Amino acid sequence: MSNLIAIGFNAQSRDGELDSLEADLRRLERIGVDTVELALTSIDLVAGGRIIRERADRLVALAGAFSFSYTVHGLVSSNFMDPATCTYQLQAAKALVEICDRIGARILVQHGGFLRADQPLLRADADRREREALSELAEFARPYGVRIALENIFTAEPGQYRQTPAEVAETVKAVNHPNLVALIDFSHAYLEATYRGLNFREQIRAMAPVAGHLHVHDSFGRPQGFYKPYFLQEATALGLGDLHMPLGWGDIAWEEIFSELAFLPETVLMMEIGERYRSEQPASLERAKRLMALNGTRSSIAAE
Numbered sequence: 001m002s003n004l005i006a007i008g009f010n011a012q013s014r015d016g017e018l019d020s021l022e023a024d025l026r027r028l029e030r031i032g033v034d035t036v037e038l039a040l041t042s043i044d045l046v047a048g049g050r051i052i053r054e055r056a057d058r059l060v061a062l063a064g065a066f067s068f069s070y071t072v073h074g075l076v077s078s079n080f081m082d083p084a085t086c087t088y089q090l091q092a093a094k095a096l097v098e099i100c101d102r103i104g105a106r107i108l109v110q111h112g113g114f115l116r117a118d119q120p121l122l123r124a125d126a127d128r129r130e131r132e133a134l135s136e137l138a139e140f141a142r143p144y145g146v147r148i149a150l151e152n153i154f155t156a157e158p159g160q161y162r163q164t165p166a167e168v169a170e171t172v173k174a175v176n177h178p179n180l181v182a183l184i185d186f187s188h189a190y191l192e193a194t195y196r197g198l199n200f201r202e203q204i205r206a207m208a209p210v211a212g213h214l215h216v217h218d219s220f221g222r223p224q225g226f227y228k229p230y231f232l233q234e235a236t237a238l239g240l241g242d243l244h245m246p247l248g249w250g251d252i253a254w255e256e257i258f259s260e261l262a263f264l265p266e267t268v269l270m271m272e273i274g275e276r277y278r279s280e281q282p283a284s285l286e287r288a289k290r291l292m293a294l295n296g297t298r299s300s301i302a303a304e
Contacts, residue, residue, distance in 0.1 A: 002296030008035030049091025081113030117159025181212030
């Protein structure tokens with residue numbers, strides 16, 4: 001039996017207002033989605049680490065108007081390796097944990113940290129800073145029943161310090177907290193493996209035993225480098241970068257991967273395939289359901 005418990009798509013506000021988020025949720029409702037990951041930092045819900053109560057109340061009412069179960073994507077710009085902003089980021093993340101609890105979300109996504117090329121003196125303590133911050137956040141989240149999901153990211157500029165997917169897994173193991181899990185973003189792992197000359201499949205194998213959340217979207221694993229598209233669609237045409245395409249548009253071997261890997265209990269398969277691809281989302285949803293069933297079949301065989 002698979003440890004995957006749900007499949008869904010991400011949703012966000014287009015303009016910082018709840019009305020555009022509501023419109024996105026209604027589109028997802030029409031295609032039969034039952035789980036949604038809310039990008040809550042696309043809305044002003046937290047100011048200086050404090051919850052804006054009136055806005056949070058409106059979000060709670062909006063979330064309750066649908067039958068979805070929810071996960072939450074935290075700060076996309078999160079970076080616990082940065083000593084200048086780490087305290088502020090922790091305050092904001094803790095506020096988001098409280099909001100998660102109010103809407104019944106039990107996963108809060110936290111991006112892995114980074115340092116710029118011009119910050120070499122900070123590298124010696126970068127991993128320690130991130131681990132300490134994650135430990136504090138996970139302990140804060142414990143009474144709320146929220147798990148922090150640490151996501152692997154990819155190198156975005158020359159000389160940047162990032163952890164590889166396997167190193168993200170080591171961070172989760174080192175913190176060793178029940179409310180901290182790894183989040184495998186498969187396309188991010190593919191890009192980073194290509195950039196560093198690593199084996200993509202080995203990297204995600206290293207993450208799987210501690211992975212409690214998944215981000216699924218397709219790509220070709222080709223780093224964007226210095227290429228700057230005029231239209232976003234031009235990067236897609238070249239197959240460059242973090243494309244967030246529908247399943248099957250890239251060349252990730254999804255069936256092989258989900259036949260092989262097993263994840264932690266209560267893992268959600270979240271497709272980060274946004275509003276631009278609403279017409280392709282139903283087909284991706286059906287393919288994801290097959291991946292979930294395939295994962296369950298393989299996991300059952302492995303357990304015998």
